[in-house]
Amino acid sequence: SxxxxxxxxxxxxxxxxxxxxxxxxxxxxxxxxxxxxxxxxxxxxxxxxxxxxxxxxxxxxxxxxxxxxxxxxxxxxxxxxxxxxxxxxxxxxxxxxxxxxxxxxxxxxxxxxxxxxxxxxxxxxxxxxxxxxxxxxxxxxxxxxxxxxxxxxxxxxxxxxxxxxxxxxxxxxxxxxxxxxxxxxxxxxxxxxxxxxxxxxxxxxxxxxxxxxxxxxxxxxxxxxxxxxxxxxxxxxxxxxxxxxxxxxxxxxxxxxxxxxxxxxxxxxxxxxxxxxxxxxxxxxxxxxxxxxxxxxxxxxxxxxxxxxxxxxxxxxxxxxxxxxxxxxxxxSGRCVDLKVTPSAGPDGLDPGQVVSVLAEPRSKIDGSPTGGNVTATMKAGVQSVEPNGSPVPADANSNYTAGPEQDQSGTVAYESRSK
Known part of the structure; x- marks a missing residue:
């Protein structure tokens, strides 16, 4: 049956x-x-x-x-x-x-x-x-x-x-x-x-x-x-x-x-x-x-x-x-979105301990419109820090990067946007 x-x-x-x-x-x-x-x-x-x-x-x-x-x-x-x-x-x-x-x-x-x-x-x-x-x-x-x-x-x-x-x-x-x-x-x-x-x-x-x-x-x-x-x-x-x-x-x-x-x-x-x-x-x-x-x-x-x-x-x-x-x-893979990341200073030649604000703006590759959603900044390598670190922030998103305490130090921050 x-x-x-x-x-x-x-x-x-x-x-x-x-x-x-x-x-x-x-x-x-x-x-x-x-x-x-x-x-x-x-x-x-x-x-x-x-x-x-x-x-x-x-x-x-x-x-x-x-x-x-x-x-x-x-x-x-x-x-x-x-x-x-x-x-x-x-x-x-x-x-x-x-x-x-x-x-x-x-x-x-x-x-x-x-x-x-x-x-x-x-x-x-x-x-x-x-x-x-x-x-x-x-x-x-x-x-x-x-x-x-x-x-x-x-x-x-x-x-x-x-x-x-x-x-x-x-x-x-x-x-x-x-x-x-x-x-x-x-x-x-x-x-x-x-x-x-x-x-x-x-x-x-x-x-x-x-x-x-x-x-x-x-x-x-x-x-x-x-x-x-x-x-x-x-x-x-x-x-x-x-x-x-x-x-x-x-x-x-x-x-x-x-x-x-x-x-x-x-x-x-x-x-x-x-x-x-x-x-x-x-x-x-x-x-x-x-x-x-x-x-x-x-x-x-x-x-x-x-x-x-x-x-x-x-x-x-x-x-x-x-x-x-x-x-x-x-x-x-990022096919559909351009993520524009703009620091207020640098990224080269920063002073030790300098704090830089960073604006991340995700835009549609098709028509250039804002995609909305969230952007996450994550400290990947080097020094010193990014805040917030690893937490999604509504786009367009601001974060603050703090340079290392010594001259000629570097840091790598990855930015990822996610949205509908």
Missing amino acids: REAVVAAPSVLIEDGRVTDEVLEAVFDGESVDQAVVDAFVAEVMALPEEERLAIAADLSRRVELEVARLSGLEDALGGTAATEAALAGAWAPVNEAIAGVAPALAATSGDGDASASPGSTQPAGFARPMEVPAPNGMAAFGLLLGGMGLALMVDPLVSSSNDFTKDQYSEGTVSSGVAVSGAVEQSTLTMSFDGTQDGVAVKFNAEVVVHPCPDPSGNFDMTAKIDVKTSKGGVGSNAAIDMKINGQVDDDAHIASSTTEANTQWADFAGGKGQFLDYTMGLPSSGDNTFVVNRTGGAAGTDFIRMAVIMSTMFVYMVKDKMLQAAENAWL
């Missing part, structure tokens, strides 16, 4: 795959049980990343094969084994292309020179993502591939422009099918790939747009879109996920809350006939998740709906957490 599935997490995952009990409990033919979905996701997200990806890879494979069966692609290819081989082969060049994005970005020097695309500036510091295919030898294709790619790339993408100045902007083609752009207020990645095997054509399009600098009220937003198509002649399928994330930052520059809305559409077609499934998930950081079926049509069966719901939910969790972390890392 659904109650048993929720109460006994051990039946959710077995030998690295989603159990039949979970799939049966997710959808009873009339409604999706959000409690079952939430229990499953909680267990999966608590696992090491490699295990999560292995589960997602298996589920993705099962979803793709079910869609191929429903759409008539399996019949066109001559059975399940031939279908799996064709899908893996068609998605292989897309796997390779996504894996190749990381080295192309990593080859870019930190000063903004672009070796892969002359005349353009590409982000630096892009770490190589996990090897593809996915764990356990299962090739990644479809939405799983998109989720892996976006989840692994979003933080390096955003962090690559953390040191940009107010008016700095860069864009460029990293490699065939991959374009990036960056400015203080926005980081964008777009990918477009295709592949073919045994007459099966696949197309993959994705875009991530991150606005990592909160507005004066502490609000920020970002989006992710993925669209994948698989076809052979007049049969095939299409899956698309459109995510929107809105967040709120607290006075200490940490994420206080967030809401994710994800619309998923699955459709298959076969000679003018087919079925479709359109649903929207709402994932607030506190409170109950929501699931709304917008429309269905054709012969979309319960097995397909069950796997589609679990697969897309896993995808959303894989991507949203990485996107939120990338945004928080960005503003904590």
Whole structure:
């Protein structure tokens, strides 16, 4: 029963795959049980990343094969084994292309020179993502591939422009099918790939747009879109996920809350006939998740709906957490704020024991407005003291530095601003 599935997490995952009990409990033919979905996701997200990806890879494979069966692609290819081989082969060049994005970005020097695309500036510091295919030898294709790619790339993408100045902007083609752009207020990645095997054509399009600098009220937003198509002649399928994330930052520059809305559409077609499934998930950081079926049509069966719901939910969790972390890392790096520190005298040539007042003024890098919040002055090295030391003061903030008692002594004071 659904109650048993929720109460006994051990039946959710077995030998690295989603159990039949979970799939049966997710959808009873009339409604999706959000409690079952939430229990499953909680267990999966608590696992090491490699295990999560292995589960997602298996589920993705099962979803793709079910869609191929429903759409008539399996019949066109001559059975399940031939279908799996064709899908893996068609998605292989897309796997390779996504894996190749990381080295192309990593080859870019930190000063903004672009070796892969002359005349353009590409982000630096892009770490190589996990090897593809996915764990356990299962090739990644479809939405799983998109989720892996976006989840692994979003933080390096955003962090690559953390040191940009107010008016700095860069864009460029990293490699065939991959374009990036960056400015203080926005980081964008777009990918477009295709592949073919045994007459099966696949197309993959994705875009991530991150606005990592909160507005004066502490609000920020970002989006992710993925669209994948698989076809052979007049049969095939299409899956698309459109995510929107809105967040709120607290006075200490940490994420206080967030809401994710994800619309998923699955459709298959076969000679003018087919079925479709359109649903929207709402994932607030506190409170109950929501699931709304917008429309269905054709012969979309319960097995397909069950796997589609679990697969897309896993995808959303894989991507949203990485996107939120990338945004928080960005503003904590100082990307969004200029902190102007002005001493009343010095900083060189101070007399022994001289007291200097210091004004710290945090300003938005986007529009130059005061950010408010607090500023903390901390004595880091040398002599003699700063007051207050290590305590936040409302911005614009004043502190007093006292020079050392002897000539030619020095001291280091660090200033940090935090705000919405």
